[in-house]
Amino acid sequence: MVRRQRLKQSLARLLPVRGHELSRVLPCLVIYFLVVAGIIFGRNARDSLFLKEIGLKYLPLMYVANGVFVVLCSLVYSAFVDRMPRALFVSITSGLFIGALVVSRLLLAWQLHWFYAGLYLVVQVIWLMSLMQFWTFAGDLFDTREAKRLFPVINLGGLLGMVAAGFGGKPLVTRFGTENLIALWAVLLLAATALVLFVGRRAKKDDAATAPRRKAPAKSQSQVESFKEGWHNLKDSPLMRTVALITLAQWIVFTLVDYVFNAQTREHFHNNKDQMTAFFGTFRGMAGGAALVLQVFATSQLISRFGVGRTILVHPSFLILSTGWMATRFGFLSSCAAKFGDHVLLYTVQESSYQLLYNPIPLDQRGRMRAFVEGYVKPISMSIGGGLLVLAALFLSGSQLGQLSLVLSVAWFVLASRIGKAYFGALMGNLTQSQSVASAAAHQLTGMRDDQTAAVLLRELRNPDEEVVILALDVLGRVQPKHVRAAVEEMVGHPHSRIRAQALRTLGRLGGAKSVRRIVPCLADPAPTVRAAAARAVGEIGEEISEETWAPLLTDADPEVVVESAVAMTKTGGLDGVLRVIEVLREMLGGEAAEARATAARILGRLQTRHFAPSLLPLVGDPELGVRLTALAALGEIGDARGLPAVLRALADRAERRVARKAALAMVKAHKKVGVKELLEVLAAETTLSVKAEMVELLGYCTGAGIVEACLSQLTVPNAEVRERALEALGRREKRKPLPEETAATLRAYAASELCSLYEGLRARATLEGAFGAKAAILTEALQEDNRTTQGRILKAIGLLTDRAAVRAIAQKIRSSSARERADALEALDSLGCRELTRDFLPTLDDQEPQAMLDLCRRFLGTEEPTVEQCLGWLSDHASVWLRAALMFFIGENRLTSCNDNLLRGLQDPNGLVRETALMALADQVDGSRPRESFLGLAEPLRQDPSPRVRALVEALTADPTERSVEMLSTMERILFLKSVSFFSHLDGESLRDLADIATEEDLSAGTAVYREGNPAEALYVLVKGHCDIVRKVDERDLHLASLGPREYFGEMSLLDGAPHTTSALLTEDSTLLSLTRENFKDLIREVPDIAFGIFAELSRRLREARDQEELGSQAEEQVQAPAM
Template sequence: MSRMMFSKTYQSFLHKFAEDKQEYGKVFLLFAYLFCVVSASTIGRTAADTLFLSRFDNSYLSLMYLPQALVMIMAGILFQRYSPKVRLESLMKILIPLISVLVLVSRFGVGLELRWVFPVIYIGYDVFNFLMIVCFWQFATSVMNQRKAKQMIGIVGSGGITGGILSGFGLKALVPLVGTANLIYFYAGLQLLGLVAVYLILSFAKETIEAKPAQPRTTTAKQAVQRKSGLFASVSHLKYVAVLSAALVLSLTLIDYQFKVILRGTLQNEALAGFMGSFYGFSGLIALFVQLFISSRILTRFGVMTALLVFPITLIAGSFGILVLPVLAMAVIVKGSDKVVGDTLYSSVSQLVMFPVPLEWRGRAKSFLDGIVRNGAKGLAAICLLIVTRLLAPEQLSYIVLVLLMIGIVAGVKVKKAYLHTLLSNLKTGGDDLQKVELNLMDPASRQILIDALSSSDKQQALYAFGLMREMDSFDLTPHLEGLLHHSIPEMCIEALAYVEQKVPDGFEAILQSLAATENNQVKAKAILALAAYAKEEYVDEITVHLEDQSVEVQAAAIAGLVKYYSIEGMFRAVGKLKQMMESGQEEERIAMAALFGQIRVKNFYKPLISLLQDSSPQVRIRALESAAILHVPPLIEPIIAMLKDSQTRRYATQALAAYDEQDILPRLAPYLKQREIGLYLPAVFERIATQSAFDMLFDCYEAANYDMRDRILESLLRMHKRLPFVDSHKVETYILHELKLHEQFAEHGASIVGIEGCADIENIIREIRTAISRRIFQLLSLIYEEKTMQAVYIDWSEGDSRQQANAEEVIDQTLRGSLRTEMTTFMSGSSAVARNSVTDMPFSEHLNWLSAKGDDWLKQAIQHLNVSKLGTSPNEDLADLMNRVHLLRHVSLFQGMTSRDLSVIARRLHKLSVQKGAIIIQEGDVGDSLMIMDGGQAGVYRNGQLLGGLKRGDCFGEMAILTQGARTATIRAEEDVLLWRLDSSVFYDMMFDQTSIAVEMMKLLSRRLRSELERGQSADKSELEQGHLEVAAALQMPETRLREGLTKDEVILRRILVLQKIDLFVHLAPEDFLWLAQRVEEVAYQPGEVICRAGDFGDTMYGIIEGSVRVHRGSEEYAVLQEGAFFGEMAIIDSGPRSADCTAKEAAVLLQLHRDLVLTFCFQNIDVLRSMMRVIADRLRGMV
């Protein structure tokens, strides 16, 4: 067993090394470089200290701290000011040889016994060591992968410890052989060896060095503000780190003085040098043990912030010991803690806290800490020593040390909040800085905007304004009703009539009578209902006449008005017509009847709806569902639930079920959550019910749900969580730990099939499952932590560069607690790829059995197919047919880039067709709405009777027809018997609603195709482009948002809503959705002729025009002029590719900006938005081709 465990560990190490070969190469070279730097520092410091202490007494020692600190401060300031002007690697190539030459020159001064040389090297060697260590860490952080820094930094740091150990023990052997003075030669030689390591690292990792990016990104407005704000504003935790560092340096300087005074009173000359060598050697050994076996455990288990406090707490304990027992042994223990804890754990932590800092500030921050703060603290300590050494005994300095360390600990505690702020500021938040607020519609200016919008010729804007105002209890719409009843937009008139029916205001009967005679049947029907609402006897005969109207809709309105408002007499008048229409076989009359029961609103009239809910016509079922939502009687629940299976009625069934009281509906829904056929659609119902009981019931079924169901549950829970903040955090953590374990198990079992012939599809499916698990983990975290932060962490961790990934991991490290934090840290720091594991204690078949049992349906089918083809098990014809269809779909260019899972979903929706030889499959000029794939036989492609080419198995046609339902461009005739697979447009769009990943991939593909056509210069006709609003670019550097003067915040948001209402893309959004969106978009103003963007720029933003117009062009060739309400840039939010055209403000313009993360999170939850975006892009592509 132990041999097997060792073998697994060894295999794991080999995999990690192979996967991160380049990173390990850099780390080992950095190990060697730091080894040389620290070894040189130890030898040089020992030589300088010994030579100085052997020639000067204690009084000179206290005097040396001040000039030493002043020189160090000056060196730090000069380094911080001038080092950014030179590339770091170039600086090191000059600085290291220069220092080596100066060291060798100092050796001659020592040999001549020049008394001034000894204090010079006492100070100078410390300056050299300081410069070398600062350069090293700046260089190391520039070449290391920041995501792996927490794991790798221990290896790098152990190079310094190893150097300290070997140089310490080496000193004891070297000093008797060569003498103290000749140690200077070794000091210079090790510096030059470090230079060799630098050259090797530069040649090994040339492409990864961050010292100065070759192509700096354009500075955004936000970044420009950051630059102006200064170092402390940009690195918010720096001030607390500086206080802690200063307190530690002050304390260590006083401790160093105590140590040297006690040491000098005991040993001299070679004995002193030998003891110091032994001290550095043994303390280095202990430090190496701490670094390898303790430091990383503390960092992983307790995090950076806790580890930051370990060193000052250790020093407090040691200083208290010196007060109690001021002997050499105690001084050695306290000084040794500097090596054992300070040079290991604290040194690593002090580097890690700088990793989240952006590159442009990191060097300045580190130079500030190392050069100014720490050396300034040494200068302050020197002044302190000059004063207190005359007043206090060496051991009494511990009182000052204890006070300083307490100040440092307080600062260390404050570091955490500021450090987390720095981490969060570097995450991708999608520009969402606004807090959710309620729109104040009682503001006079806002009310006037809505009143003006009522008379707008824009239908969506007018209807939205009316919808908002009718919900305002304190606002009286009566003075505006006459104008609304005669509005030029029929839909506005209908809404006003519904309001009249509800409120029954005095004095409008005459207008209603005139509208009841209009030619528009919808207006006429609503007018009859509104007139009936007055329930006056003089109108009953007038309403009865309409029972014989030619329009079924008007007849139904008359029936509803009589039954609803005229009691028994009305029922007597309407019953004959009602019975006649219910028995009718005409679809139009059944639709009217289905809607009628909702208009009547009498719950006892529900029974006819049961049969109407099962009608063959989708429109009848939809109207019946709308009526059921109004009546919401318990006997209708079961028939409504059955309607969730049908994609045409699903949305209406969801609304109808959500209309029930929770005590009636939740117990009836609970059993269906376990049914796979219906369960997938129930989370949307629970989301609309939106009560705490609904939330808890949905949450409780998460663990037993399959993977697809878990995705749906979490999406709904997160949206509900915005209004229902309470959640069982312990249960959430349990679910997260379960998902983490599942993620690990899939990696373990998946490792057994990596690289095996025929298993590539299974590998990909496992990768998809693990990706979905990762996404669910962060969604679960969003239930107990701030959702915006967790989403930003997930985006940075899964999509960001190494620094963003490191920041994301550190946010989790600082935010989570306990075992969850430990498991999440391990999960995020691991590799996302599954590596081949040839050493396993399970046979291959058992790994497959586990994957089949724990995987989703597609993984089970893939494994079953593998068993048939590889292991010779009994064939499954249906499965073989499905796999054949998936294989055919791989050759369809429209579906390139989709996963096998997505293709399997499409494959299940294909319909088989057989066409005899000579038959026409599609006819040129006919409207097409389907895609077809050849599975057998041959067909000819003809245009105007001319043969253009042939089709064989695997070929497809009708790719654009499935998206746009345009005219066929050619005739296809079967040249022999042909077997086809057909995919209808309606089926395809419904499928995309259930599988958003398919929709996203489709839009990415169409976007790339359109870009390709634009690059080839094949432009569509200008009129087509104006109709489709050609996609344009947005510049990386956006102007600052400028709100128009004189507008309140509510006016600004309301104005944005009214513009968003005009955008076809958002026509199906609810009022609360518009409010949510309006708060998160940004406004940007452009002057006439100002460039908004250029072709070829990369962007992640789409735009809507609030005011003004925008010219779309390429150079001097104008494609379109977009006016108020138009939108553009939507392809940027789909694939983040280069912009397709130039865009310039034709006149003064105000634009709305919607960032990619915002739109993907929000808009893709609505099938109508998906369909709208897809068709816009497909229409453009059709025009281009």
């Protein structure tokens, strides 16, 4: 197992192809190999035949004609490619290509002199169109994320094809002749087409029945309109203007060098076509091999080390040297050197860095800008090069042509040297865009450490936008270029306090004792954020200042200033400074003010000295929650394993759990072996399952003896969360180091036990669904959720036994709406090599009718179907809290008095939600099958229940013998209500239970404004009953936007950004609302991140729908307004 896993990891690093992707990647690699090999054969034959039969003097005219035909091909391709089924388009175009090649070979047999010029154009068209067609096909086959990872792998097929065709050309020409390479190309193209159609049929995109609703097609543009738009975008973008000029110069030089190379080859081989064809093959094979090596081993490293702005200079720099050689020593050797280097660099360093230049272009313009440059500028450049050659043939000698190439190469280099400034300028322009665009631009800038970056950033310091200035200062601090300190020092006098503070932080990063004289006056700045930043900067620089300067800061009213000053004083004040800070800490820790104790804890944490850890331990038990949380965070910053027991104990308190988890994680990461023994001892003694789950998660970050064994032992704990965390911990451990061979047997046994539980859950669901139908919806849905989580754990176990990355990808596709994707995922899972598990696991992933599922369960479990009562009894003992609560609700809702024993057991359940729901179910039987006195006898002991919700429900149910409140008194009712609201419908019952705990209910009268336009956004609201109008002020009147009723929600964006409301919400009748505040939601998702994923998915869906509706509305409006023809 260890050797196989190491081999897989090595292959994954070399070729990032996952197991389930091989069925698509390998055929594509072969197809691209065939396509490129055919192109190389065709180009070699075309070039030698043209030079032999037509002659060199007409070659410049062919360059001009090629440029024209490239533009025409682009027009034809774009006119049809998206207007017919892809398979039909490939069949028709490939048939035309193959037919044209066959006809060309027949015409070559007749040796028609004029046709050699026609062949030159035919080869050019098939070359271009077959490449465009292949990448369009590949784009259909892979999604965007897959393409980004896999296209470089597929591209290796083309480079291998180039090498194979290059070196294979000479023996083939010797045996079959040059003309027959055209026929060979037709055969290779036929094989590639057959593979394309076969793969396309297998991997066809979603069927019409499962395909998502497509947006209405955008209004098409004419070619003239498209050209005008591209031209205007080019003029408006300095970066794209520079890219276009580079492209112009590059392809003119390419054309000139290609001409000289062909001319010298013709002369060197005395116009012998077979010798020229063999040479072209060998030459391109060697160039392809060199390109392959350079692409794999050097291109990425060059770009990473020198950046785009410098890497793009490599190609023109080489051309300056090689064309200089041509200008001084014109001949076959110098032209070969120029062409060889041009060929190798064009498809490696130049192409990779050139494509990166499009990254700063806004996404909605990027594709059109690329198409404009590739479809118009590049072919025009080649035509210009051809025109220059026509003139050069009349007036220039060979060496003079080399001199012209040298001059143009120098011009290319000059233009390329300007790209860095334009590139950074475009990135800085993005900083004023949306937050995501600005963050991406800043991330790219931090990797560019050169003078151009510094110049652009310094210029932005004068930007009127405060956010841009702050971001520029931040990037300067990260990049730390030379000679910028003076400019940053000037910013500490800026009128905006946020900019002053950021300038001080940047000075601290830049260092330099001379800056302290500008920083010290800021210690008295009126803004506390500036004082704190100044103190931090002094500490980071490490320059000593007088104790008198620090004294007032240590008693500052702002805790942040005190913390930064104390930390800085320990760094700059020597022993006296440390002693003074210790004295201040002693006063704070011994005082009665909770804020002072919290500030002391922060200082101790920032000092990160393990000798201070014992001083923090008493604060972990402080009566104030804020102090306890700060102390826990400080222990995490120090990372001393002596604080681990206190931190682990804090995991039991839900209010402290998030901070305690983070602190414990920091400790075990800092001392992966020291704290293991203690962690294992505490884990073994822990009985609270939620705390045990947190501890098991920590094991995944530890190393040392006993970790794997402890994780494996937790797989038998009767709690799903603990077992889930144990699998995740084993996964982290396996990522660092392969698991021992002996773990396989334990994992297989665990997966088999989970599989038995899964079949029992499937059998119970099918039994209840068959007996009760829709009445059992709450129970069958809860069982389905539990079954899916069980399936997830089985998949994780299989991943640990086989290939975690592959299983993770399979798990994502198993629930896909695409039948093809699901089938591929199941097939891949079946092929992983764990047949003893997958054989029985795969059938559980299919949706089946109840009776079919019962038959399946009978065959696996070997027992007959249980009765309904047996199923309910099995559920009452289930480990899932949500399932037990759902069972209580189901019994009460359906008045199943025969199941009262289950309700009585529910009253004794260790979980408050189950007890509360069982009590509510028993209350529903009052005055029916159960006398009130009997119910009161059952409810009375629960008046002292540890759950406040249970106690509140007892009071409500026993207060008045004649009335029942219409309010939603139980947690279960809240959960079910939330589940009926679309915003929360994707969440499972366990997650909704947490939401129900923090949701508050409120009755409001008609006419109440829940919030008004401009008010701070603080909560999401759900209407339980009543109605609400959403309005917006327009020209001093209310514009009605929506009318909402029960189970509808509003204010949902409050959960994301907290920006002021842009509308008002007015109640039109007496209403009951559930509200979820932003602060409570933030606290909850820190504890349960999966809740955030579910809610954000719903928000994304709503935004997509709103955008689609807006686009459809705009298109409809355009159609209405369009004049009749």
